[in-house]
Amino acid sequence: MSRSVTTQRKIINTTAAWAVGLLIFFPILWTILTSFKTEAQAISDPPVFLFFDWTLENYTEVQERSDYMRFLWNSVIIAGGSTLLGIIVAIPAAWSMAFVPSKRTKDILLWMLSTKMLPAVGVLYPIYLIFINMGLLDSKIGLVVVLMLTNLPIIVWMLYTYFREIPGEILEAARMDGASLKEEILYILTPMAIPGIASTVLLNIILAWNEAFWTLNLTAANAAPLTAFIASYSSPEGLFYAKLSAASTMAIAPILILGWFSQKQLVRGLTFGAVK
């Protein structure tokens, strides 16, 4: 039953929502604005907000100094690859947990999530040594696997929650009609779960795109993605704020645009199961 809302209340709610939204967006806005300032304007006190001489020189310089497309391409491969691989592994796992649960399913799910509680740096050296032995340092394939593993608990959890909303009877009916396990998952379950899978994919692409621990520690020149591109513009000695902002803006632009176009899908995926 919906509650009747007075106009005054509506205005207050809308204003509050916009205020919170702007507050959250402000750091990104400030980064974008700073990227159009000169280095001197970027640090001026009091800070200048909109009324300064807009310049593109930071972007020109960043373009000259770094091969943006190479970093971008690496980001696309690593974020896309790890998400795709994660989905392939997670769909059967979530299927078994949702439709043929055992006594221990809940425990396994919680245990999977508990691996996210260990700070990544705790396993940096073991993973680094494994990477040296397997020749995976500074390779895209190595990062695809590591990022897939770090995000796998979230992928499985999201898919599991989504699958549980699908009536098991439909799958049963398919089985009665003679569908094999592969056909059941591929032709019955997956098409029905497409919206859930889509929002899982989107969220994981964003997580993998922004991942800055493994991507910085396991790469050098060949597989370095956009996080390394940003890191190369930060400096404790010397003023690089405007150039750093330009590099950041270039690095977040693709994912920001992707997020903008798919926001409906994202919100739906994230709030799924909240309303029953």
Place this chain on the structure above:
Amino acid sequence: MSLRVSMLAATAVAAVTVGGASAETTITIATVNNGDMIRMQGLADEFTAANPDIKLEWVTLEENVLRQRVTQDIATKGGQFDVMTIGTYEVPIWGKQGWLVPLNDLPPAWDADDLLPAIRGGLTVDGDLYAAPFYGESSMVMYRTDLMEQAGLEMPQAPSWEFIGQAAEAMTDKENEIYGICLRGKAGWGENIALLTAMANSFGARWFDENWQPELNGPEWTQAVTYYMDLMNNYGPPGASTNGFNENLSLFQQGKCGMWIDATVAASFVTNPEESTVADKVGFALAPDNGLGKRGNWLWAWSLAIPAGSDATDAAKTFVAWATSKEYTALVAENEGWANVPPGTRISLYENADYLAAAPFAEMTLASINAADPTAPSIKPVPYTGVQFVAIPEFAGMATEVGQEISAALAGQQSVQDALDKAQAIATDEMEASGY
């Protein structure tokens, strides 16, 4: 063997040999993001034109990320980098560990004897040179000539801490947001501890006595830190406990600092009219002393070293020799002017009339570097090398914790004595745990 088979075999061998000789060697260079290093990347085409069989890959990272990244790689023999940019803190430690390739056999034209003795000493372990200095820096006093004149004072070329205190008081005008002195307050072994260790040296303090016993709550450290605290609390900018190099640089450039004691590399930033509002009103002086015969200035050299795990040592040496040579200096001068050449590593640069004319801060930089002695940093004897640091692996972690205590005292959360007592306990525990 038939003739045909042996012909084929010979051709195959020849093909392999020729293939091997013309194969391109790729060297990966890890470097920091600062003006001189960026300039080197821009000029590297000259190197590859002269050495077409060597390809350069650059990994530029922020200083702290770089330090962590290369340490991790060299300690695990990961072999990711063929040339690393490291400083005077890492070189003696890594050299002793056998992690770096000695550079004693660089070509004679490279002229090792032309290196400034203080810099060369900091990069040498047991007679072996383990890194080639790219640029060197010390610290000095940068001050506003106009404010000094207004205050009716004249900065001596070699001031004492007492004079710095008087001048700071006279220049401070808090209503107009002008603070007599800006110093580092941000916690970290390369931040406030770099300044404080160098400052403490001039007060006669040392980190450890000859038996590696910490002396952080002794009378000399107490005197030095109390003086620093008084300066900052009375004449420093608000929120100084979070100010590092960049924050102070920005304050100085906006005309809010009367004096700033920091890296000599800042001289070119504060005198650059495109960035600085006070570019034509800056004077320089040596770092202060306390009448004890040591000045409170540090010594640092960003240097190029080759990790022992590199599989392209020869190509890496060729590159290192090029990037740190006199010819490279001349190349920068030709392309970007003498004021932009990497300073502080070679005697010949400070004998070059063109350079001395283009860089007004050159003589002060040289005098500051020469005043620092990494082998005898303090007045009393010490068991370690390093001016603003102690070249042992335990130092970075321990000094950062000590820095946090002092930063907390500057923020008013505890007294100087409490901070130094805690610092002493931190250092004692760490040294005991490490078996000193």
